[in-house]
Amino acid sequence: MPPSLIDLPPETLLAIAGYLGSAIDYIHLSRSHRSIGHKLQDRNVLVSTIQRVARYSKECASVTSDQMSPMDALLCIYGRRQALSEARPASALVLGDGQSFLYQQGLLAYVRDDLIRILDVHNACRTEGVIYTSLIGTQLLGVDCKDSEVEMLHLQDRMLTLIYHAETPTFGWASWILVIDIAQSERLSLTVDPWTSEDLVVRNNREYVCIIAPTGSSANGRHRKWVCRVWNIDRLPARPATLQIPELTINEVGQALVFEVYDGFLYAISTQSSRQMEEPEWVSHYTCFRFPLSNPDRSTIESIKIWRRHHREGPINDLWTDLQLVRDESTGELIIIEARKEWTEGSSTQRRTWYHQRLPAVFSDPSDTDNKDQNMMDFNYQDNTAAISQPEIRSSSSTMTDDSPYLFIVPPEKNETGHCRLPCNTHAEYSPNVSSSSTVGSLLLAKSKYRTYISTAAAFVDLIVDDRQASSLTAWAQHLRLRIGSRKEASPLDEHGILHQHSVHLHSRQAIEGSELRYEDKGIHLWPPIDAPAVLQDLLNSSTSHCVSGDANESISKSPGDVTAVVDERSMIYLVKGRNAAENEKGKLVLINFDEYIQFWHDTWVPDFMNLYGHEQNHTNIVPEPNAQILTTRIHDSGGIDIDKSEDGDTDSDHDGSDHLSECQEEKTFQPADEVNDLFWCEEFDDDEPVGLHWYQEQMALWADFKEGFCFT
Numbered sequence: 001m002p003p004s005l006i007d008l009p010p011e012t013l014l015a016i017a018g019y020l021g022s023a024i025d026y027i028h029l030s031r032s033h034r035s036i037g038h039k040l041q042d043r044n045v046l047v048s049t050i051q052r053v054a055r056y057s058k059e060c061a062s063v064t065s066d067q068m069s070p071m072d073a074l075l076c077i078y079g080r081r082q083a084l085s086e087a088r089p090a091s092a093l094v095l096g097d098g099q100s101f102l103y104q105q106g107l108l109a110y111v112r113d114d115l116i117r118i119l120d121v122h123n124a125c126r127t128e129g130v131i132y133t134s135l136i137g138t139q140l141l142g143v144d145c146k147d148s149e150v151e152m153l154h155l156q157d158r159m160l161t162l163i164y165h166a167e168t169p170t171f172g173w174a175s176w177i178l179v180i181d182i183a184q185s186e187r188l189s190l191t192v193d194p195w196t197s198e199d200l201v202v203r204n205n206r207e208y209v210c211i212i213a214p215t216g217s218s219a220n221g222r223h224r225k226w227v228c229r230v231w232n233i234d235r236l237p238a239r240p241a242t243l244q245i246p247e248l249t250i251n252e253v254g255q256a257l258v259f260e261v262y263d264g265f266l267y268a269i270s271t272q273s274s275r276q277m278e279e280p281e282w283v284s285h286y287t288c289f290r291f292p293l294s295n296p297d298r299s300t301i302e303s304i305k306i307w308r309r310h311h312r313e314g315p316i317n318d319l320w321t322d323l324q325l326v327r328d329e330s331t332g333e334l335i336i337i338e339a340r341k342e343w344t345e346g347s348s349t350q351r352r353t354w355y356h357q358r359l360p361a362v363f364s365d366p367s368d369t370d371n372k373d374q375n376m377m378d379f380n381y382q383d384n385t386a387a388i389s390q391p392e393i394r395s396s397s398s399t400m401t402d403d404s405p406y407l408f409i410v411p412p413e414k415n416e417t418g419h420c421r422l423p424c425n426t427h428a429e430y431s432p433n434v435s436s437s438s439t440v441g442s443l444l445l446a447k448s449k450y451r452t453y454i455s456t457a458a459a460f461v462d463l464i465v466d467d468r469q470a471s472s473l474t475a476w477a478q479h480l481r482l483r484i485g486s487r488k489e490a491s492p493l494d495e496h497g498i499l500h501q502h503s504v505h506l507h508s509r510q511a512i513e514g515s516e517l518r519y520e521d522k523g524i525h526l527w528p529p530i531d532a533p534a535v536l537q538d539l540l541n542s543s544t545s546h547c548v549s550g551d552a553n554e555s556i557s558k559s560p561g562d563v564t565a566v567v568d569e570r571s572m573i574y575l576v577k578g579r580n581a582a583e584n585e586k587g588k589l590v591l592i593n594f595d596e597y598i599q600f601w602h603d604t605w606v607p608d609f610m611n612l613y614g615h616e617q618n619h620t621n622i623v624p625e626p627n628a629q630i631l632t633t634r635i636h637d638s639g640g641i642d643i644d645k646s647e648d649g650d651t652d653s654d655h656d657g658s659d660h661l662s663e664c665q666e667e668k669t670f671q672p673a674d675e676v677n678d679l680f681w682c683e684e685f686d687d688d689e690p691v692g693l694h695w696y697q698e699q700m701a702l703w704a705d706f707k708e709g710f711c712f713t
Contacts, residue, residue: 005032010039017045022489023053023078046070053077054456056332058106058122076597080570083594084457085486087525090596092539093607093709095119095573095589096702102155103566103573107182109155110575110589112702116150118160118182119701121591122570124600128701129182135695137166141176144169154202156261158183161202161209177202179209179233201253203261207233208293210266212259216244224250228266230296241296245289247303255318260325262334265290267359269325269336271308282311286336290363302363306336309355317341317350319445322452325359329456329569334359337453339460352429352443354453354460355421424514427458427487431521443483450565450574459486463565463574468530478559479541480576482527482592490520529612536610539708543578543587562587570595591703596713600703607709 005013017040020026026049030037040046047070050060054077062068068076083090096117101110106122118129137145145166154161160180167173201212209231216225226248229240249272251257256271268289286306291297320341328335336357341350443462450463462483492499500518502511528536541560561581565574571594577587591600601607703709 005029006035013039014042014045018048020049021053023049023074023081024488026053026074027078041071043070046074050074050077052330054329056327057329057456072597076595079597080595081457083596084454084461084569085459085484085488085522087482087484087527088613088712089482089527089592089594090598090713091591091593091600091607091709091711092536093591093593093600093703094539094706095121095591096706097544097586097588098575099584099586100152101564101566101573101575101589102152102160103568104155105157106568106570107155107158108573108589109152109160111150111152112586116152116160116162117699117702119703121573122595122598124598126602126701126704127698130697130699131180132693132695132697133164135693136164136178137168139695140178141166143174153177153200154204156204157206159204159206159209161204163200177211179204201259203259203266205261205264205293207264208261209233210261210293210296211240214250226250226268228296230266230293243291243296243298243301245301247287248289255321255323258323258325261293262325262327264294265292266296267325267334269323271321271323271338284308284311286357288359304360304363306357306359308338308357309340314342314344314346317343320350320352320451324453326455328358333361335455337455339451339453354427356425356427356455422512422514422517423519424517427453427460427519429460429485429524449480449563450567452567454567454569456569457486458488459484461567461572463563463572465560466526466530479537480560480563480574482572483524484527485524486522487519488522490518492516492518532612533610536710539710540590541576543576543581570598600709601711602704605704605707607711610710610712612712 008016013036017026017029020029026040030040047063050057050063050070050073054060057077059068059073059076063070063073079090082088095108096110096112096119098110098112098117101108103109103121106120108119108121110117110119114132114134116131116133118131119125133148133150134145136150137143137148141164143166145168148164148166150165151163152160153163158181160182162178162180164176164178165173166176199214203210203212211229211231212226213229214224214226216227226245228243228245230243231240232238245268248257248268248270251270251272253259258267258269260267260269270287271284272287286308288304288306289301291301317340320339322339324337326335326337327333336359338355338357339352340355341352343350443464447465447467448462449465451460453460464481464483465478466481467478494500500516502513503515504511528540543561559579560576561579562577563574565572572592573589574592575587575589577585581587
């Protein structure tokens with residue numbers, strides 16, 4: 001009998017596992033055989049694997065703080081990535097209703113009449129923080145208000161920024177920008193100057209708030225410029241530092257321009273430059289700027305140019321262009337992700353592709369001008385076997401004005417064909433051998449409600465309106481569906497069983513990292529199925545709750561109205577309103593959850609199980625009695641790490657029968673659901689104060705009142 005993996009010593013097997021590059025590989029290896037699965041439960045190897053594949057994830061932070069076992073964390077990472085890439089949600093439910101919402105870092109804030117309700121979605125909280133906007137003027141600003149309006153601008157690092165418009169007896173209509181620290185209960189008010197609030201962009205961290213508006217002008221006064229105003233939260237109400245960002249055109253944020261705050265820096269990425277900027281050799285670049293929020297000054301602005309594309313690659317359909325700046329969950333690097341729909345190579349067919357470019361960890365030093373030219377050449381040139389993902393660098397502290405043409409330093413030997421892309425930096429919507437007119441159909445812009453790319457799952461996510469109708473589906477003529485396409489790493493062996501080799505740099509003869517990787521398309525998945533039950537279609541499409549499907553003759557024209565959505569690595573939340581709904585009309589907030597560890601149900605309500613994936617209900621969705629002992633690791637009878645365990649603790653497998661729970665199967669106690677989650681702060685009233693309505697309170701979450709949802713796993 002030839003030797004196999006199960007014959008390897010545990011030390012050798014753990015060493016092999018230590019080199020695996022993804023949670024998927026680790027879980028699949030553990031499930032290849034029962035004995036291998038038991039050997040791979042070593043805590044040190046599990047922690048090392050999590051830190052390698054998802055160092056910047058919430059699971060890794062939970063393991064570090066001993067709030068989650070390493071095995072649970074790895075299973076959670078594996079499960080949510082697989083579920084999202086294959087469009088297999090774990091649950092869907094109604095979170096509430098409202099006029100507008102923000103969703104960031106697992107925190108949901110939504111406007112409902114004169115309230116702003118704040119829910120921690122990732123922790124499935126049963127309580128919500130509630131802000132009474134009608135009391136903001138009197139209790140926070142100290143002004144009497146006849147009428148008021150509120151508009152949420154940004155939510156980040158548990159800080160909510162909003163514009164508060166109020167009609168006062170003295171000044172008439174006035175405006176304030178309020179920054180509410182949800183975590184620390186601090187109330188901060190920033191007065192809005194007379195500059196326009198229509199195009200405001202707000203970014204912040206826990207220490208600084210940056211408000212960006214297109215209120216500046218170029219040296220000749222012909223073009224508008226972006227102006228940043230930065231407040232230090234600890235030094236309020238000091239005047240803000242004002243800084244004008246050079247060479248950025250006024251583009252739509254999210255399409256050709258993006259602002260983000262990472263690691264104390266404000267980053268600005270644009271696909272276009274000022275009109276006076278010249279692009280030699282018919283190439284296009286990303287224009288990138290950053291400056292530290294702690295020192296917003298023109299001398300501290302660092303700029304960088306990263307090659308984007310050649311014009312000869314074909315025209316671009318700008319209506320489909322989307323731009324993101326995200327952090328890699330594994331390495332912490334910042335990645336530019338751009339979606340472009342192009343007529344490539346003279347083709348008459350448009351193809352959508354997602355392009356990735358990594359930002360360098362260190363930008364140019366504004367004070368270092370001696371080695372700047374050499375650095376630009378080193379970063380700028382590679383031969384035809386390489387992908388030009390490295391940038392051209394210069395400092396903005398030079399004497400060039402805003403309207404000066406940008407002068408590139410181009411090595412003499414560089415030519416237009418010197419730029420190539422690695423497979424890891426491009427993700428096409430369809431494989432080269434798949435036509436866009438396949439059974440899943442090409443996506444029309446009018447049918448697309450939302451589009452984004454989730455790098456952790458290597459998947460693009462579209463929320464579309466589908467007018468295809470099954471015979472059993474009579475209520476909705478048009479219905480919302482998820483359209484997700486993903487890919488995975490292919491075998492490292494070629495068709496001859498030989499390892500793919502790295503490409504080598506022409507001059508340095510060094511291997512190019514990532515050039516050996518190959519990818520396999522996993523196809524495009526649509527959810528829910530076309531013949532999904534009508535009750536699920538009502539939940540996903542109706543703009544009101546407690547909707548019951550009507551007669552086909554009466555509701556054949558039913559279709560969702562306005563839809564706004566946000567997706568992160570764990571879930572999608574969207575707000576659906578009725579057709580031709582007014583701006584202040586309420587719609588329904590729907591959560592589509594891909595993380596089975598996020599469970600909203602409790603001891604008084606468990607959502608109905610809906611078998612969409614052809615299997616029985618998973619026991620993890622059954623809520624145990626209070627104080628019941630549960631195992632955090634699920635076990636499947638197929639072997640490996642996950643073996644199905646019955647309620648009384650017996651297994652059908654040939655387990656060693658030890659009563660000792662491994663570190664991966666920590667004994668925990670189920671907490672009763674009526675315990676209040678102490679996430680949100682609520683100011684207590686003094687005994688001497690008259691009891692009255694406070695501007696901030698904590699109340700029962702609306703989802704616990706609506707009780708509308710389904711679980712699928």
